Amino acid sequence: MPAFVWKGKDKNKKTKKGVIEAPSINVVRAELIRIKITDFKIKPKPKDIFENVSFMQPKVGQSDIILFCRQFSTMIDAGLPIIQCLEILHSQQDNVTFKKMLKEIKANVEGGQTFAETLSKYPKQFDDLFVNMIQAGEAGGILDTILRRLSAFLEKAAKLKAQIKGAMTYPIVTMVIAAIVVGVIMVFVIPVFEEMFAGMGGALPMPTQICVNMSRFVKGNIHFIIGGIVAFFFVAKRFYATDKGRVVCDDVALKLPVFGSLIRKAAVSKFTRTTGTMLSSGVSILDTLEIVAKTAGNKTIEKAVFETRAAIAEGRTMSDPLAESGVFPSMVCQMIAVGESTGALDAMLEKIADFYDEEVDQAVENMTALIEPFMLVFLGVVIGGLVVSMYLPIFKMAAALG
Numbered sequence: 001m002p003a004f005v006w007k008g009k010d011k012n013k014k015t016k017k018g019v020i021e022a023p024s025i026n027v028v029r030a031e032l033i034r035i036k037i038t039d040f041k042i043k044p045k046p047k048d049i050f051e052n053v054s055f056m057q058p059k060v061g062q063s064d065i066i067l068f069c070r071q072f073s074t075m076i077d078a079g080l081p082i083i084q085c086l087e088i089l090h091s092q093q094d095n096v097t098f099k100k101m102l103k104e105i106k107a108n109v110e111g112g113q114t115f116a117e118t119l120s121k122y123p124k125q126f127d128d129l130f131v132n133m134i135q136a137g138e139a140g141g142i143l144d145t146i147l148r149r150l151s152a153f154l155e156k157a158a159k160l161k162a163q164i165k166g167a168m169t170y171p172i173v174t175m176v177i178a179a180i181v182v183g184v185i186m187v188f189v190i191p192v193f194e195e196m197f198a199g200m201g202g203a204l205p206m207p208t209q210i211c212v213n214m215s216r217f218v219k220g221n222i223h224f225i226i227g228g229i230v231a232f233f234f235v236a237k238r239f240y241a242t243d244k245g246r247v248v249c250d251d252v253a254l255k256l257p258v259f260g261s262l263i264r265k266a267a268v269s270k271f272t273r274t275t276g277t278m279l280s281s282g283v284s285i286l287d288t289l290e291i292v293a294k295t296a297g298n299k300t301i302e303k304a305v306f307e308t309r310a311a312i313a314e315g316r317t318m319s320d321p322l323a324e325s326g327v328f329p330s331m332v333c334q335m336i337a338v339g340e341s342t343g344a345l346d347a348m349l350e351k352i353a354d355f356y357d358e359e360v361d362q363a364v365e366n367m368t369a370l371i372e373p374f375m376l377v378f379l380g381v382v383i384g385g386l387v388v389s390m391y392l393p394i395f396k397m398a399a400a401l402g
Contacts (some may be wrong), residue, residue, distance in 0.1 A: 004028045008040030025063040073147035190215035207389035250299040269356035276349030
């Protein structure tokens with residue numbers, strides 16, 4: 001259906017503009033008159049030359065999905081049918097990619113598919129967890145409640161991801177900057193001092209000679225060094241892409257000093273919140289654990305959850321196999337056991353998730369407080385040591401003249 005761009009004034013004489021999809025310009029004109037827009041101008045919307053180039057289109061982000069869930073739940077709660085909700089959300093959507101997606105979703109629902117079936121066609125935006133919860137909401141007639149839970153879950157998951165990313169970014173950026181500074185000093189600064197020292201005669205102090213030798217090595221092998229770094233990252237990426245590599249790397253990540261504890265707490269928070277949200281939405285425990293395992297993001301935890309699922313299928317409780325895996329803290333396993341015995345497992349899992357969210361907050365603060373002075377000392381020792389070693393011959397010469 002063609003789209004038309006319009007511009008006019010509302011009843012308060014304020015300038016308004018927008019886009020309306022309609023079969024003809026006359027339909028657009030009638031719609032503007034209906035909503036009391038005056039002095040309007042209408043023209044066909046210009047075609048986007050990059051419309052069919054996927055990588056040039058805006059991405060559908062987590063914030064778009066969260067807002068979609070909140071708005072959708074409000075409209076469903078107000079009694080609007082799904083088709084009308086999708087139509088309203090489509091007309092109000094600014095993201096071109098998401099707007100096109102909502103149009104396709106609406107057409108599929110009108111064609112007789114369920115909302116969950118339609119969403120399953122977009123796995124990048126709506127994963128198995130999302131689709132299964134929507135399916136449970138449609139079956140139970142509580143779609144508005146499910147959408148509210150999903151929006152709250154996605155908000156907390158996005159916050160957790162941002163915290164982990166922020167905690168990892170600072171030391172990585174600092175190390176990269178330090179490497180660049182040291183490289184510049186080695187390649188460009190030290191050779192200038194070396195030429196100056198060559199005219200002085202005499203032996204250089206040991207620290208200065210070490211720096212000069214290192215500078216010669218780096219400058220003479222710079223291409224091999226850069227190639228080695230690129231090759232290392234390429235091989236590491238290929239290794240991590242394999243099942244064995246992923247298992248090894250994820251297991252090592254959980255055992256890292258400082259970072260390992262943070263990653264484990266974040267994983268526990270994600271596991272308990274996802275499991276609790278799905279169970280409270282009516283998804284069976286076996287389906288829940290299968291989806292949670294696939295979305296765990298860590299092969300070690302994924303293996304533990306799959307083993308727990310197999311144990312539950314054999315008639316065991318959830319807490320025992322989780323404790324046997326050695327991945328989850330004993331406190332978590334004990335609280336899950338209490339939740340199972342009282343019949344309030346979903347509520348207990350939510351409480352555990354809230355507790356570990358706070359633990360992650362505290363861990364990020366502690367890690368930042370620990371890393372900042374360490375990085376300052378590291379930069380001071382490395383860069384300061386290079387600078388001082390270059391000035392040692394000058395100090396030595398000044399002392400001799402004195």
